Amino acid sequence: MSSKLKIIPLGGLDRIGMNMTAFEYEDSIIVVDCGLSFPTEDMLGIDLVIPDITYLKQNEDKVKAFFITHGHEDHIGALPYVLREMNLPLYATKLTLAIIESKLKEHNLTKSVKRKIIKYGQSVNLGPFRVEFIRINHSIADAASLAIFTPVGTVVHTGDFKIDYTPVFGDSADLQRLGELGKKGVLALLCDSTNAIRPGFTSSERTVGKTLDHIFAEHKDRRIIVATFASNVDRVQQIINTAHRYGKKVVVEGRSMVNIISIAQELEYIKIPEGTLIETEMLRNYPEEQTVLITTGSQGESMAALSRMASGIHRRVSIQPRDVVILSSTPIPGNEKAVSKVINELSAKGAKVICQDTHVSGHACQEEIKLMYSLVRPKYSIPVHGEYRHRMAQAEIAESLGIQRDNILMVNAGDVLELDGESACVTGQVTHGAILVDGLGVGDVGNIVLRDRQNLSQDGIIIVVLTLNRRNNELLAGPDIVSRGFVYIREAENLMEEAHQVVESAVEGCLNRRISDWGKIKNVIRDSLGDYLWKKMRRNPMILPIIMEVDV
DSSP states (O other), X not given: OOOXXXXXXXXXXXXXXXXXXXXXXXXXXXXXXXXXXXXXXXXXXXXXXXXXXXXXXXXXTTEEEEEOOOOOHHHHTTHHHHHHHSOOOEEEOHHHHHHHHHHHHHTTOTXXXXXXXXXXXXEEEETTEEEEEEEOBOSSTTOEEEEEEETTEEEEEOOSOBOOSSXXXXXXXXXXXXXXXXXXXXXXXXXXXXXXXXXXXXXXXXXXXHHHHHHHHHTTTSOEEEEOOTTOHHXXXXXXXXXXXXXXXXXXXXXXXXXXXXXXXHTTSSOOOTTOBOOGXXXXXXXXXXXXXXXXXXXXXXXXXXXXXXXXXXXXXOOOXXXXXXXXXXXXXXXXXXXXXHHHHHHHTTOEEEOSSOXXXXXXXXXXXXXXXXXXXXXXXXXXXXXXXXXXXXXXXXXXXXXXXXXXXXXXTTEEEEEOSSOEEEEEXXXXXXXXXXXXXXXXXXXXXXXXHHHHHHHOEEEEEEEEETTTXXXXXXXXXXXXSSOOGGGOHHHHHHHHHHHHHHHHHHXXXXXXXXXXXXXXXXXXXXXXXXXXXXXXXXXEEEEEEEOO
């Protein structure tokens, strides 16, 4: 009996971001993408969220390589953290690999990680798998779809895609190759669902260029600041082209923006006319109306350049009342509040903010998804990349195109989907989930620590300090009460005095009953003080008793 192919999504199915999918056949595993997602509002102090790779580590001897579809953070951002744990070769297109290399350099991994640039149409053979890179369009150059040839059939993974017939850089998607694969027979299609709820086609990136041209023409006598995604090289190219056409100098602000533009320029994915780009320090040498700033921060990220300009803490650029600020992106779900805050701050400083028609998506709408299905003609449909509602919308599209309902597979992160030409079903679950990155700590902040942070942020902390005699357990000093983020002590002296008495009587009660177990004494302090504060204030601060022991 022949083996089945296992498809195991480790992320990217219950949220936007954290894309990672394992393909397993007998004793070989290949992994497509290795992305991160950004923390939600309740993840206090967390910088990044990456997928749990426990399953890959348990099967380390089987894992052959990573194949990366394109250079966005939600597809490459977790690589430096994962490659520290598992040193595996990387295969990606030229620009994608250059962006990854700058990350590896930052994490001192360039020497240890093997990597290879793959051209469109090229294939990589690893064990029973052959992986071919196919040209596709997205909001970053060098995006690829993957055809994964396995002993049970061909699987097409679209990666993030749209069909752009007039791309700013490079050629349109290789629809011919997708059609050829479809004619030969495709077992399963893993297709991007992000825009599956939106009818019609996604506009070409060039339409943004026309909008930018109108805005520049209308505001020739003003400084223009454009905020966009650092990775959208084509958008940056169009901004530079328009600025050059209107005789303006361009300044690039924001670390990630500077980094990616220098990589793209080096590889000739972006062409900057000579003398157009200037350093930020040189801004003062030119009249404001002759300058354009391209910056990060279109999503309202607190430390991004635009946010710092808006709040007046940017060291080199301050917003002027005549500035025109173009937000060239749509807020990612969950970022709306942050973006709104930045817009309000910019408006309060007198700037004119424009965000109408200044962005097009990099993801396929319904008609392009239909085109993909019509070309590839898969037996099984596996909607990926998106929240459940997005994937459900794609499932409806697939069904409308004649794919049997039983062959549309709505899998979840961690599911083990086993399939061949005869059948497909979920046969189990593997360890999966989100690993939280806080500073240099990876995975050391879990649900308990997050819950503590939430409690601290809501009701503050009260520390109770007392000193006991080691010999006879007699109270030598305290209890002293210190509070942070609970109440302003000077205005709540009576409350703190009563709290002191509550703790004092609780400690005396313990000592009178000859309780010498510190754990029990701490619990009694917590319970009695907690009950008192809840009755008095309807608040639940974190209570942290500290007992010091002295030998007298």
